Amino acid sequence: MMKVLVLGATGHVGSRLVSYLKKRDYEIIAASRGRLSETIHDWQVKLDSLDLDGMTHYLQSVDAVVNCVAGDKHSIAKGAEILVQAAIVADLPKIIHLSTMSVYGGHQGDITETHAFDPEHGWYSAAKCEAEKYMEQYAAAGGQVITFRPGCVHGPGSHLWVSRPANLLKNYRLGDLGDAGDGWSNLVHVDDVVRAIQIGLDMPAKAGQSEHYNLAAPDSPRWNQYLFDLASGIEATPIKRIGRMQLKMDSKVLSPAIKIAQIVGRKAKINTQCLPEALPPSLTRLFDQHIFLNSEKFTKEHGFVYMKYSESLQESIDWFKNIKH
Numbered sequence: 001m002m003k004v005l006v007l008g009a010t011g012h013v014g015s016r017l018v019s020y021l022k023k024r025d026y027e028i029i030a031a032s033r034g035r036l037s038e039t040i041h042d043w044q045v046k047l048d049s050l051d052l053d054g055m056t057h058y059l060q061s062v063d064a065v066v067n068c069v070a071g072d073k074h075s076i077a078k079g080a081e082i083l084v085q086a087a088i089v090a091d092l093p094k095i096i097h098l099s100t101m102s103v104y105g106g107h108q109g110d111i112t113e114t115h116a117f118d119p120e121h122g123w124y125s126a127a128k129c130e131a132e133k134y135m136e137q138y139a140a141a142g143g144q145v146i147t148f149r150p151g152c153v154h155g156p157g158s159h160l161w162v163s164r165p166a167n168l169l170k171n172y173r174l175g176d177l178g179d180a181g182d183g184w185s186n187l188v189h190v191d192d193v194v195r196a197i198q199i200g201l202d203m204p205a206k207a208g209q210s211e212h213y214n215l216a217a218p219d220s221p222r223w224n225q226y227l228f229d230l231a232s233g234i235e236a237t238p239i240k241r242i243g244r245m246q247l248k249m250d251s252k253v254l255s256p257a258i259k260i261a262q263i264v265g266r267k268a269k270i271n272t273q274c275l276p277e278a279l280p281p282s283l284t285r286l287f288d289q290h291i292f293l294n295s296e297k298f299t300k301e302h303g304f305v306y307m308k309y310s311e312s313l314q315e316s317i318d319w320f321k322n323i324k325h
Contacts, residue, residue, distance in 0.1 A: 002201060003027040005058050005093075007049055007083070008068035010034065012157050013098060013193055017066065020194045026201075029058060049079035052086055059090035064201055066096040073127040080131035084138045092143040092207070096200045097135050098193075099149045101186060101214065101293050103128050108290045113149070113212040113297055122282055139210035146200035146209075150193050151186030151216035151293045155312055156319035158190065162230075166320050167277045169231045173250055174279075175240035177287055180247060181224040186216040186293040189312040192304075199302050216293040217306040223287045226313075233317035251281045 004021060008014040009030035018030045031047035047054050049069045059065060065087065069079050080097070087093055102125045104111050105118020119129040135145045154161035168174040196215055203211075221229070231239045255278040265272035298304050 003062045005029045005062045005065040014068035017194045055086035064094040076127040077130040080134040084134045094144045097147045112294045144209045147212045155190040162316045169236045172240045175242045181287045183289040184292045185220045185226045187220040189307045213298040214295045216295045219309045255279045
């Protein structure tokens, strides 16, 4: 039985992964620096990804570690550096590293795993690029790394790509974006990401190996189509035509004010759930970005079949309808 440490185990992908692997008889240590599951089990631990001693301790007892850590730039980049340092001391367990298509930054066109990085496309892109640099150092030290670069992970539990756009659609702040929404969505269902990670865990051990795989469903539509389909599913139709000027004003004037109010509310311990969704400039740029994440490599090497768009969309809609708003 393979023993696996899952970092970021309470996040969207991490929590789904823990449940999936537990059902398939992996021995799991589910680690998070914050709140654990309401049902506490002896295989759940609190572990800060920046804690070198704690990381080393847990890595010494596992065969592999899955890095699903999210958060700020420091947590992502410095956390990856500490993970590599600890793993080298802990006799080189396999690392499955969850990266993102954001490492390709503002590039457009058909993007394969060999495409150049673009760390100048914002803090998140820079942090993820830096994290991958540390993974390459781990392989050079004799470790094995399997890196996945998913597109936009949707499905049940996805705030970023389901509940956020759904709420914005319901409030007529998203809709038919015209040519500003013609970029490819590069959607991938959370369960496809989880299944890919399991394949990575089961790949034969090979010292010094570093493999990289894009993950995106090949039938993902353009953003305008996804927004229309989502709006139809949650009964937020007819959708409104949103011009570039409205998007710009929303993302650069209204949304920063919302973010400030959220920060002030958290510091004052005030419930901010009544505040509207923020529409960050990075999101509006993505809607307009003609980047197609080519995921053929993983499909060809492992016979991987993605969930159909129609099915993944329906699961997303059903989840959104059942959550409290």
